[in-house]
Amino acid sequence: MASTGSSSSALEPDASLRPADLVVAVTSHNDARSIGAVARAIVEGAGRSFESGAVRLLHADTGSTDGTREALREVIPAGSLVELPHQGGFGGGMPYHGDPGRAHALRQVLRVVQETSARACVVVDAAVQGITPEWVDQLAGPVLQGRADYVAPYFSRHAWEGALTRGIVYPFFRALYGVRLRQPAAREFGCSARLAAHVLEQDIWEGERSPAGVDLSLAAAAVCADFRVHEVALGARGTARAAQADLGTTIAQVVGALFADVERHVEVWQRIRGSTVVAVSGTPAALGAATSGVDPAALVESFRLGYRELREIWARALPPRVIVELRKLADTPAAAFRFDDRLWAGIVYDFALAFAFRVMPHDHLLRSLTPLYSAWLASLLLQVGHAASADLDARVEQVCQAFEGEKRYLISRWRWPERRR
Amino acid sequence: MWTQVEAILRQAMTRIAEHIANALPGVLVALILVVGAFLAAAAARALVVQALRGLDFDRRAEHAGFGGLVDWSGLANASDAAGRVIYWAMLVLGLLLSMTALNATLPSQLAMSVFQYVPDLLAALMILVVGAVAAQFLSRSALIGAVNMQLRAARLFAMAVKWLVLLVAVAMALDHLHIGRSILLLAFGILFGGVVLAAALAVGLGARDAVSRALERQMQEPERRDEPVNHV
Known part of the structure; x- marks a missing residue:
């Protein structure tokens, strides 16, 4: 694998689908502004770490109209790029990440992995900011060295960023599937040919929730089939793509995909107790001081309004004891506002x-x-504020332990729905 | 003369007796049909209520948005309401059948015209049911959306959506039954025209300054599409 070839030599000059060691795929949707930087980092990374012709570069665009394809062609030598056809006509609303054809694009990429008999695949979103040439080797390395089948990124983030992942996705995923994968919905990942073949057989590609949740479903499929999982610390991640959905829609899409997987893997998660640590390569980057874009007081007010107007709807899903607890929480002054794990x-x-x-x-x-x-x-921000990453991780660990502790309740109610706390 | 009077009276009595004798089987059949319909309706009602309760119909109907309709009926729950509808439908059907058994022209015509009206009645009922479900769904969507947008008047907004849809459904159902079509149209015109005029006046007079400030802000500031925080 290791090579010191030139930047362009690692890419197969002939774009036909001949065998390759590694497939690197860039997925895009109207990313003309950022795709050039992403492509340059990939070409350089592939050149540094791989032998000539060992890497096949794919572009899976999902109907861009802003010149994304042309922007990529300016960076990648003609003939060195395989452009996958765009399916078009994706139904439903725009997913929170702004790429309506992502499921179809990923499926095509994994099919190419099979067709080219590649050993590994790396997928990178064209909107990602902060990518470095090392990402290619970091995401592909554990797979090519036979240490992992699925390599997830571990991005360093402030307390107010990725809170949906910290508060719901990660603890829920970890408690259910017993794997401490911190960012299972990440849009960059590496995977083995074996895993690609497995997930292509899963029914995760064409559901109502697949455009927004396919990355999450892919991670769930990997851990549920006992594929080896690995994490790599890739520093901070930014995105050049403007958010396409409000918070309610984002929650509905991400949490909906998470819950849909619960039904899909019911035989697996009911047998699992506890969780195992995932090996991490690299050291998570320390983040500098930054100002939060979120005001905890406004969040508390939002909750109070929700309690006043939506508690009848919540009462259909939550037991009476929980509604009482929420009432107490709604009456708590903002300074003492704490959400019990x-x-x-x-x-x-x-x-x-x-x-x-x-x-x-x-x-x-x-x-x-x-x-x-x-x-x-609001409770998280009031507790950790601008604390260091270690404090934040410790706080998230407590949340995860609460999820693992309460899993008995989930299993019990799943099996005997009439039981209430 | 008395002999003639007696003869006429006898003939009259004979004719009345003959009429009664002719009508009696029909009346008897009508009575049997009424009693039978009553018994069948009572049995059907009991069966339907029991079956629906077994299927947890009350909770499901509440969730599906029939709570408002049940409240209007003045009954405790949806199963009782459905049982009551079945009961009265069968009883009315029995009464109409018993009228035809009397072999009289007017009641038979009445029965036939009512039977011809049944499809319209069923269609109107379907419109009401669909309207109630749609009202519940849209009202809840509006409530959740408004709360997530942090609108203080979320409940009011949701109620407005619910009643608007229900009113449209009721109007459509009545229109389908050919009841007060022109009055209905006029009432709706007045109602919606009034609401729109009131809203226009409220915004134009009461919130004129706020609206102009908001428009100025929107025109001066560049469009901001990016979410400041990435929650995922």
Whole structure:
């Protein structure tokens, strides 16, 4: 694998789908501004670490109209790039990440991995900011060295960033599937040919929730089939793509995909207790001081409004005891506002159960979670504020332990739905 | 003369007796049909209520948005309401059938015209049911959306959506039944025209300054599309 070839020599000059060691795919949707920098980093990274012709570069664009394809062609030598056809006509609303055809694009990429008999695949989103040439080797290395089948990034983030992942996705994913994968919904990853073949057989590609949740479903499919998982610290991640959805829609899409996977893997997660640590390569970057764009007081007010107007809807998903706890929380002054971890874990599990038992339309249920998430985020920010990453990680660890502790409740209610706390 | 009077009276009595004798089987059949319909309706009502309760119909109907309709009916729950509808439908059907058994022209015509009206009635009922479900769904969507946008008047907004949809459904149902079509149209015109005029006046007079400030801000500031925080 290791090579010191020139930047362009690692890329196969003939774009036909001949065998390659590594497939690097760039997925894009109207990313003309950022795709050039991403492509340059990939070409340089491939040149530094791989032998001539060992890397096949794919571009899976999903209908860009801003010249994204042309911008990439300016960077990648003609003939060295395989452009995958765009399917077009994606139904449903725009996903939170702004790429409506992502599921189809990923599926095509993984098919190419099979066709070229590549040993590994790296997927990078064209909107990503902060990418360095090392990412290619970091994401592909553990797979090519036979240490992992799925390599997830571990991005360093401030307390107010990625709170949905910290507060729901990671603790829930970890408690259910027993794997401490911190960012399972990440849009950059590396995977082995074996895993690619496995996930291509899964029914994660064409559902209502696949455009927004395919990355999460892919990670869930990997851990549920006992594929080896690895994390790499890649520093900070930014995005050049403007957010395409409000908070309620984002929650509905991400949490909806998470809950849909629960039904898909019910035989697996009911057998799992506890969780295992995932090996991490590299050291997480220390983040500098930054100002939060989130005001905890406004979040608390948002929760209070939600409690006043939505508690009848919540009562359809949550047991009476929890509603009483929420009333107490709504009456608590902002300075002393603390969301108990076990209460939060129980609420997320109750919403997962309500989702599975279809107590109301999924969209209503998931969007009604927004004020509760706001309350949890307010509580987190009031507790950790601008604390160092280690303190934040320790706080998230406590949340995860609460989720693991409450998993018995989820299993019990899943098996005997009439039981209530 | 008395002999003639007696003869006429006898003939009259004979004719009345003959009429009664002719009508009696029909009346008897009508009575049997009424009693049978009553018994069948009571049995059907009991069965339907029991079956629906077994299927947890009350909770499901509440969730589906029929709570408002049940409240209007003045009954405790949806199962009782459905049982009551079945009961009265069967009873009315029995009464109409019993009228035809009387072999009289007017009641038979009445029965036939009512039977012809049944499809319209069912269609109107379907419109009401769909309207109630849509009202509940849209009202809840509006409430959740407004709360997530942190609108203080979220409940008011949701109620407005609910009643608007319900009113449209009721109007459509009545229109389908050909009841007060022109009055209905006029009432709706007045109602919606009034609401729009009131809203226009409220914004134009009461919130004129706020609106102009908001418009100025929007025109002066560049469009801001990026979410300041990435939650995922």
